[in-house]
Amino acid sequence: MSQDMMRGHLDGLVLAVLTGGPAHGYGLIEALRDRSGGFFDLPEGSVYPALHRLERSGLVASGWSEVGGRRRRVYSLTASGRRAAEQRQFEWRSFSAAVERVFGGGGAGSAAGSAGGGRTADGGPAAGPVGGVAEVAS
Amino acid sequence: MTYRSIDAYVDDLAWRLRVGMRGRRRIMREVAAHLADLVAEEEAAGLTPQAAARRATARFGAPADLAAEFNRDDALHSARTAAWSLMVCVAGAFVATGLAQRVAPANPWPDNALYYGVPVMLVQVAGFCAGTAFLLSVVAPWMLGRPRGLATASRAAAAATVVLLPVAVVAAGNIGGVGWVQGAVSAFVAVAVPVAAGFSARAALRAERTAGPSTVDVIAECCEALALRWSWTAQLHRTVTSTWAGAAARAPHLMSWLELRRHPWRAATTISVAAGIALKLPDLMIGDLDLPAAALEAGAAYIGFIVFGGLLGLRPRVGTPEPLDAVGAEG
Incomplete structure (x- = not known):
């Protein structure tokens, strides 16, 4: 996946990871890598501009705290951030399902796309978007 | 580029940032904390402190790219x-x-x-x-x-x-x-x-220093984006665009007086005259036509274009002919 394409989705992915609870930058990029099965092996610093951008938009709040003897800035979703995460998840699933229908044409891929594009949350909060990206890119 | 220590990396990043004192300080602290975690992880994997620092800074990404992203957002x-x-x-x-x-x-x-x-x-x-x-x-x-x-x-x-x-x-x-x-x-x-x-x-x-698109181009892009939001406006946009293109093909000289993107000076003349008439329209409605005053308004509008047109991106600036080429200027 190209850097530009990745940048377009990074904000949504960060929101999705933060739905699981507050995290600092190091933990966040680790979670992103783990939950994507190693697919998103980004330069670790790339998550910080996204976090600052989301904080400026009021979707994320942050504060310094002591974690494991070190001071770290911990980020958490705000109420509007939680709504934005749900919205982006829904949008991505609709988009992903449509792309899958076009690429797959029919058969198993189409069925998977339809399931992924369901209107109800039928999986973990972040598993949808992350899995969806891997599906389209592969 | 590799860095022998976290401090060298953070200093290089700080030098490239254009986000104000407070923002710079916060980014530096966050980046240093993250890099310290990475170094600890690499050292635990058996690397020497210097090799761990090199590996950690490589994993974090190029300071130039990171600073560019922060600078753009800011x-x-x-x-x-x-x-x-x-x-x-x-x-x-x-x-x-x-x-x-x-x-x-x-x-x-x-x-x-x-x-x-x-x-x-x-x-x-x-x-x-x-x-x-x-x-x-x-x-x-x-x-x-x-x-x-x-x-x-x-x-x-x-x-x-x-x-x-x-x-x-x-x-x-x-x-x-x-x-x-x-x-x-x-x-x-x-x-x-x-x-x-x-x-x-x-x-x-x-602000970024590179010359961007002209304001007229941005207005055109916004109009197109707005038009594409609804089917009826998209249809209207297609009709207007094709009518305009047809008119430009049939009467290129006449239409050049309306095309601000390709012929800014001619179009500015037309707009100035229109502005002069429009500003005196209330007087015209009551039958009190004041031609010198209308000419004065039109002249003021044209002088405004001369003075502020380049500054506000309403006409191509000297040395940046790309926007003209991009839309197929004829000169």
């Missing part, structure tokens, strides 16, 4: 703040000017001519400049999903600030001699304009 945020504050100032100055024309103080400061003349003339110019900054830094990113022409936006914001400062000075000088409503509005202008000037200076310092 430039947009600064330009947006400046544009909003200037629009508020222009609205305040517009109200203050209107009130000043109705109820003047007994002894206007500094004198009658400046009290009546300066604000009326300058607020209109400031409105154009602030409007351009607002379009490029607030409307365009919202409609297109990405910032366009931030360098022009910061220039426009700076111009609006310069134009508004004399208005603020006149407003401040007359706070005492007017009623409390007018005094409150004048006080607001006198305070808000310097604040907006600070925001504009910050936006100018953080």
Whole structure:
């Protein structure tokens, strides 16, 4: 996946990871890598501009705290951030399902796309978007 | 580029950042904490401290890329703040000017001519400049999903600030001699304009330096994006575009007087004449046609285009012929 394409989705992915609870930058990029099965092996610093951008938009709040003897800035979703995460998840699933229908044409891929594009949350909060990206890119 | 220590990496990043003291300090602290975690992880995997630092900084990414991303976001945020504050100032100055024309103080400061003349003339110019900054830094990113022409936006914001400062000075000088409503509005202008000037200076310092698209191109992109939101507007847009292209093919010379993107000077002449007529339309409606006054308005509009057209990105700047080429200019 190209850097530009990745940048377009990074904000949504960060929101999705933060739905699981507050995290600092190091933990966040680790979670992103783990939950994507190693697919998103980004330069670790790339998550910080996204976090600052989301904080400026009021979707994320942050504060310094002591974690494991070190001071770290911990980020958490705000109420509007939680709504934005749900919205982006829904949008991505609709988009992903449509792309899958076009690429797959029919058969198993189409069925998977339809399931992924369901209107109800039928999986973990972040598993949808992350899995969806891997599906389209592969 | 590899770094032998976290400090070297953080220093290099800090040197490239253009986000203000507080922002820089915060980023440096966050990056240093993250790198410390990475170094600890690499050392636990058996690397020497120096090798761990090299590996950690490589994993973190190039400072140039990271700084560019921070700078881009911060430039947009600064330009947006400046544009909003200037629009508020222009609205305040517009109200203050209107009130000043109705109820003047007994002894206007500094004198009658400046009290009546300066604000009326300058607020209109400031409105154009602030409007351009607002379009490029607030409307365009919202409609297109990405910032366009931030360098022009910061220039426009700076111009609006310069134009508004004399208005603020006149407003401040007359706070005492007017009623409390007018005094409150004048006080607001006198305070808000310097604040907006600070925001504009910050936006100018953080703006990108590369020449972006012309403002006319951005307006065209916004119109297209807006048109594509609904099927009937998309249809309307297609009809207008094809009609325009057809007219341009059939009567290229005549249409060149309307095409601001390809023939800015000719189109500016047409717009100036139209503005002169439009501004005198109320007089024309009551049968009181004042041709010299209409010609004066048209001349003022054309001079405005000469003075501010390049600054506000309304015509291609010297040395940047790309926008013309991009739309297939014929000269």
